[in-house]
Amino acid sequence: MVSRASDILEMIFERATSSSIFINREVLRPDYIPDELPHREEQIARLGSILAPALQGARPSNVFIYGLTGTGKTAVTKFVLKKLKQKALQLGVNVISCYVNVRQDDTTYRVILRLSECLGLRLPFTGLSTAEAYRRFIEALDAKSAIFISVLDEIDFLVRKQGDELLYRLTRGNEELAHSKITVVGITNDIKLVENLDPRVRSSLGEVEIVFPPYNAVQLEDILRQRAKLAFRPGVLGEGVIQLCAALAAREHGDARRALDLLRVAGEIAEREGSSKVLLEHVYKARMEIERDRVSEVVQTxxxxxxxxxxxxxxxxxxxxxxxxxxxxxxxxxxxxxxxxxxxxxxxxxxxxxxxxxxxxxxxxxxxxxxxxxxxxxxxxxxxxxxxxxxxxxxxxxxxxxxxx
Ligand SMILES: Nc1ncnc2c1ncn2[C@@H]1O[C@H](COP(=O)(O)OP(=O)(O)OP(=O)(O)O)[C@@H](O)[C@H]1O
Ligand SMILES: [Mg+2]
CATH class of the missing domain: 1.10.10.10 (Winged helix-like DNA-binding domain superfamily/Winged helix DNA-binding domain)
Structure with a gap:
């Protein structure tokens, strides 16, 4: 009995540490930022040229980015910021970028806390009024003599919960700054929010707007193929697997996250079943599993x-x-x-x-x-x-x- 139990464990551990399917499944996860973002050249160039003045010490325009879920808004923005930071370092200009996901930090106070952290300023978690926290943030920012690029991702969560006061203040922040400059990049997938924003906020945030259109099936195939090269062992993807994942995701409004999820889960199912290849049936099973998880998450809450x-x-x-x-x-x-x-x-x-x-x-x-x-x-x-x-x-x-x- 004992030896059987340890055999089983050995097998489980062996399977967990060596995969016949994946080389690196992490690259299929939603928070992985790839080095290549096919079919987003236009948006990358656009955002890059809007932010580029920061490299000469000038304030870039505020930017409002919107598009449906899974269209690459977060990935593109993080990619451009990373490159901008590298360039700024090379040139020795003082550009500070700060990415905040306001779905996770969904109160005005917490967003100010995060923005302050990017300046190296630690504010207490409680005890300050929002106005005082904001004042200290602005003071610390001005002392840096920097171009501060603040990215607020998924702003619909903040706006729905706390209104657009902070967005308004940040977009007007430059009036309070003597030595630094601030730019706001706001991102959302909620097109309705765009229409409901206070017109003053809309006009100052949307100095420039970038729209991310949904991907079509062919574009999704390119995205999947590029990631699959890094994720899977050569030859394990069966005929038509990538096309099927792309087609299913394209049917649901061209969501790259959905396409990548399908491919990853299909691979995991193939692995669990001890199959040496990922087949079409694994993709169909993956679709069912993802759907079940999604529904269960919604219903539980x-x-x-x-x-x-x-x-x-x-x-x-x-x-x-x-x-x-x-x-x-x-x-x-x-x-x-x-x-x-x-x-x-x-x-x-x-x-x-x-x-x-x-x-x-x-x-x-x-x-x-x-x-x-x-x-x-x-x-x-x-x-x-x-x-x-x-x-x-x-x-x-x-x-x-x-x-x-
Ligand atoms: N052009 C692309 N090339 C490669 N991967 C991409 C591309 N576009 C999106 N992805 C990948 O798809 C997933 C979803 O993209 P991302 O998180 O940027 O979407 P989003 O537009 O921010 O969606 P949401 O509105 O739900 O936040 C990520 O894993 C991202 O790396
Ligand atoms: Mg996003």
């Missing part, structure tokens, strides 16, 4: 009433394919009665349905029913099994799923 409404939609659409808002609300109220809890109002339920739509687990389409007003026709936007499995992770939902007597 839903409050109970969100889950109950989703469960109602699931139950009704199972029989008839789609559901109306009214049907869902009635079903949901019955579930609440069974659980002995109070239901939310129809209006709130309607908001929850919109949120589920935004999260991509359902589709809710508004249709007019003549003099009966408008209703929404709701259908699932993810596989039934994936949603069901995710909901059943909640014990309260499991209770409802038990057959009634």
């Amino acid at each position: 839903l409050p109970l009433h969100g889950k109950l409404i989703l469960y109602s939609i699931l139950s009704i659409t199972r029989g008839q394919g789609s559901a109306t808002t009214g049907e869902v609300y009635n079903y949901y109220r019955a579930l609440c009665r069974r659980l002995g809890i109070e239901s939310v109002t129809q209006r709130r339920a309607s908001d929850i349905i919109s949120e589920l739509d935004m999260l991509g687990v359902i589709n809710a389409r508004i249709v007019s029913r003549g003099r009966y007003g408008k209703t929404r026709i709701i259908s699932l936007a993810a596989p039934y099994e994936a949603i069901e499995a995710a909901l059943l992770e909640d014990p309260r939902i499991r209770l409802l799923a038990l057959p009634r007597h």
